[in-house]
Amino acid sequence: MLVLAVVGASAAPAVALSQSPRMVRVDVQFQHTGVERGEAVQGRGGVIITERGGVRPRGGIGAGSTDTRMRRSTGIFTIVQDGGESTLTVTSQVPYPQVAFYRDYATGAGHLVRGVVFRQVGTSLRVRAAVLPGNQVRVRLTPSISWLSADGSGAIDFAEAATEVLVASGQPLAIGGSNTQIHAVTREVLGITAREGSTATTVVLTATTQ
Numbered sequence: 001m002l003v004l005a006v007v008g009a010s011a012a013p014a015v016a017l018s019q020s021p022r023m024v025r026v027d028v029q030f031q032h033t034g035v036e037r038g039e040a041v042q043g044r045g046g047v048i049i050t051e052r053g054g055v056r057p058r059g060g061i062g063a064g065s066t067d068t069r070m071r072r073s074t075g076i077f078t079i080v081q082d083g084g085e086s087t088l089t090v091t092s093q094v095p096y097p098q099v100a101f102y103r104d105y106a107t108g109a110g111h112l113v114r115g116v117v118f119r120q121v122g123t124s125l126r127v128r129a130a131v132l133p134g135n136q137v138r139v140r141l142t143p144s145i146s147w148l149s150a151d152g153s154g155a156i157d158f159a160e161a162a163t164e165v166l167v168a169s170g171q172p173l174a175i176g177g178s179n180t181q182i183h184a185v186t187r188e189v190l191g192i193t194a195r196e197g198s199t200a201t202t203v204v205l206t207a208t209t210q
Contacts, residue, residue, distance in 0.1 A: 024129040026086075027077040027206040028143040029172075030159065034070040034199040039063070042191035070199075074145060076123045079210075082131045091122030094148065096156065119156055121146045129207060132166070137207040140164040161203045169209045177202040 041063050080086035096119045103110035127141040144160035161176035178201045186193045 021084075022082040022131050023210045024080050024082060024131060024137055024139075025077060025208045025210055026080060026125070026127045026129060026139060026141065027075060027208070028125055028141070029204040029206075030074040030123070030143075030145045031202045031204060032070070032072040032074075032199065034068075034197065036066075036068045036070075036195065036197035038066045038193070038195045040065070040191060040193045042188075074123060074147075076125050076143065076145075078125055078127060080127055080129045082129065085126070085128040087124070087126045089122070089124040091120040091124070091146075093118045094121045094156070119146075121148065121156060131209055135169045135209070136166055137169055137209060138164070138166050139205065139207050141205065143203060143205075159201050159203070165205070167205065167207050169207060172204050172206045175203050175205045 076088060076090065078086045078088040095116050098115050098117045100113045100115070101110055102113060123143070123145045125141065125143045127139060129140075130138045132138055140163075142160065142162040144158070146156055146158040149155040149157050159178060163175050165173065165175060167173050180199045182195070182197045184195045186195075
C-alpha cells in the first residue's frame with residue numbers, strides 16, 4: 001500500500017526592521033572677488049621770487065596708480081532629513097537712514113522727514129533635499145546673503161539664488177552668480193582721476209549624504 005504524506009511548515013512571522021531616515025548636509029558658499037584700479041594725473045605749480053624781485057614760474061606733473069584685489073568667502077550650512085525641509089537664518093540688526101517725503105495736496109507744499117530703521121543683514125538658507133539611488137541628491141534651495149557696501153555709503157548689497165538641481169553627494173556645484181563693472185573718470189582743477197573696478201559673486205552648493 002502506498003501512503004502519501006504532505007507535511008506543511010508554518011512560516012515564521014517577518015520582523016520589520018525600522019531604519020532611521022538618512023540625513024543630508026547642505027553647504028552653500030558665497031565667494032566674492034573684486035579688482036579695483038585707480039590712476040591719477042595731478043598737476044602742481046608755483047612761483048619763485050628771485051633776489052632782484054623777478055618772478056619765475058615753476059610747475060610739474062605727478063602720476064600715480066593703485067591696484068586693489070579683494071577676496072571674501074561666506075559660508076552657511078544646514079542639516080536636513082531625507083525628504084524634509086530646513087530653514088536657517090543668521091542675521092544682525094543694522095541701523096539704516098531713511099528719508100520720507102510728504103506732500104500736502106491741498107496747499108501744494110511738502111516736507112522731508114528723516115529717521116532710522118533697522119534692516120536685517122546676514123545670511124539665510126531654505127532647503128529641501130531627497131536622497132536618490134546612485135549617490136545622487138535632489139536639492140531645492142533658496143540661499144540669500146546681504147552685507148554693507150564696501151564703498152562706505154551705508155547701502156546694503158543683496159544676493160539671492162533659487163534653484164532645484166540634481167547633484168552627486170559631496171561634489172560642489174556653482175548654481176549662480178553676478179558680475180559688476182565700473183568705470184569712473186573725475187576731472188579736477190589740476191588733473192584727472194580714473195577708476196576701474198570689477199566684482200564677482202559666485203554661489204556654490206555642496207550636498208553630502210550622512
